[in-house]
Amino acid sequence: MFKHLSSLSPDPILGLLASYRADENPHKIDLGVGVYKDESGHTGVLQAVKEAETRLLQSEETKAYIGPAGTVGFNRAMQELILGADHPALAANRVRSAQTPGGCGALRVLAEFVNRAEPGATIWVSDPTWANHVPLLGNAGLQIKTYPYYDRASSSLRFEAMVEALSEVGRGDLVLLHACCHNPCGADLSRDQWRQLAQMAQKQGFTPFIDMAYQGFGEGLADDAWGLRLMAESVDEMLVAASCSKNFGLYRERVGLAMVVYGDAASADRGQSQLLNVVRGNYSMPPSHGAAIVESILSDAGLRANWEEELTEMRERINGLRLGLVENLAAAGASGDFSFIQRQKGMFSFLGITPEQVQRLQQEYSIYMVDSSRISIAGLSQSNMEYFCRAVASIL
Ligand code: PMP
Numbered sequence: 431m432f433k434h435l436s437s438l439s440p441d442p443i444l445g446l447l448a449s450y451r452a453d454e455n456p457h458k459i460d461l462g463v464g465v466y467k468d469e470s471g472h473t474g475v476l477q478a479v480k481e482a483e484t485r486l487l488q489s490e491e492t493k494a495y496i497g498p499a500g501t502v503g504f505n506r507a508m509q510e511l512i513l514g515a516d517h518p519a520l521a522a523n524r525v526r527s528a529q530t531p532g533g534c535g536a537l538r539v540l541a542e543f544v545n546r547a548e549p550g551a552t553i554w555v556s557d558p559t560w561a562n563h564v565p566l567l568g569n570a571g572l573q574i575k576t577y578p579y580y581d582r583a584s585s586s587l588r589f590e591a592m593v594e595a596l597s598e599v600g601r602g603d604l605v606l607l608h609a610c611c612h613n614p615c616g617a618d619l620s621r622d623q624w625r626q627l628a629q630m631a632q633k634q635g636f637t638p639f640i641d642m643a644y645q646g647f648g649e650g651l652a653d654d655a656w657g658l659r660l661m662a663e664s665v666d667e668m669l670v671a672a673s674c675s676k677n678f679g680l681y682r683e684r685v686g687l688a689m690v691v692y693g694d695a696a697s698a699d700r701g702q703s704q705l706l707n708v709v710r711g712n713y714s715m716p717p718s719h720g721a722a723i724v725e726s727i728l729s730d731a732g733l734r735a736n737w738e739e740e741l742t743e744m745r746e747r748i749n750g751l752r753l754g755l756v757e758n759l760a761a762a763g764a765s766g767d768f769s770f771i772q773r774q775k776g777m778f779s780f781l782g783i784t785p786e787q788v789q790r791l792q793q794e795y796s797i798y799m800v801d802s803s804r805i806s807i808a809g810l811s812q813s814n815m816e817y818f819c820r821a822v823a824s825i826l
Contacts, residue, residue, distance in 0.1 A: 500529020533673025611776020
């Protein structure tokens with residue numbers, strides 16, 4: 431049965447990580463993998479998570495199944511974190527959701543759910559977008575088309591071209607938007623641009639599908655959800671895939687939320703029965719542990735305050751590194767304008783160099799990034815910043 435299977439080439443990021451690990455240069459830098467790292471290069475467990483986990487271990491009385499939707503408490507707390515507790519869609523009882531294994535689980539469950547409602551529907555994704563969007567959405571049966579989003583030559587958004595490409599998109603199609611901290615380019619929509627897209631969705635009837643994997647990593651918990659919240663006020667129907675991997679540092683615990691905003695409460699109940707049936711026919715029920723930690727943090731004032739402080743620290747470190755990068759590149763005499771790095775948000779930016787220059791950085795300086803020159807900002811630190819900037823200046 432399996433003899434005819436050909437082997438697929440490994441994920442380029444995993445290949446990069448293997449080369450990085452094998453490299454013996456003490457100055458080596460990994461800017462490939464998309465996980466947050468602290469100043470010492472470590473991806474630690476948040477204190478609030480440790481504390482919630484300790485309490486959970488003491489209070490947990492059963493390991494029985496939690497059901498396809500996950501717990502009511504987690505769902506409610508996450509809906510409020512994403513939409514804001516007083517959002518009109520919540521007040522109108524038009525929102526339903528399910529706890530999922532990570533943001534990836536949410537994307538896949540929602541894609542299968544859409545495919546039931548509108549088989550083979552077209553979903554428009556940004557060019558570029560996170561590479562895994564394509565299999566997660568496409569393997570569920572959706573057709574993928576792209577809209578222009580980022581211009582690598584000028585390191586800026588192509589908003590006019592985006593609007594033009596989406597101007598004919600109507601009812602039955604979906605448009606995937608990154609809520610904040612766009613992966614891979616770091617360039618986010620302004621509030622005016624969100625307003626314009628919300629009006630287009632309202633007028634043309636396409637369904638927004640919002641991926642929020644970095645809430646709190648850009649400007650803050652509420653600011654990062656501003657566009658998403660506006661969109662949910664503007665349209666009848668909308669989908670959100672949220673991840674707790676980055677903002678709670680719960681990567682391997684696999685925690686996310688698949689959320690749907692419906693036109694009315696009756697459609698919401700019918701839709702939720704379909705969504706849960708998708709889950710049942712897939713992984714049946716989500717894992718409990720990570721989501722129980724999130725529920726505990728969000729529902730306890732003290733833990734929540736600690737978590738928000740830790741989240742602020744991660745965000746400020748990234749924004750500080752962005753500023754440091756711009757200043758140090760200039761100080762190292764790097765040719766070109768890198769000020770866009772400071773204006774962008776979240777874990778990633780494209781440095782904007784060629785694949786050949788990326789190779790030189792790796793070979794000559796043991797600096798590792800993917801060929802597109804996407805860098806994971808948190809891989810930088812005060813101690814490697816100067817080395818990095820001098821290396822970049824030398825290959826430009
Ligand atoms: N969407 C985007 C844009 C992402 O970058 C990620 C994580 N890299 C995810 C979704 C999902 O992450 P996870 O499944 O680990 O929660």
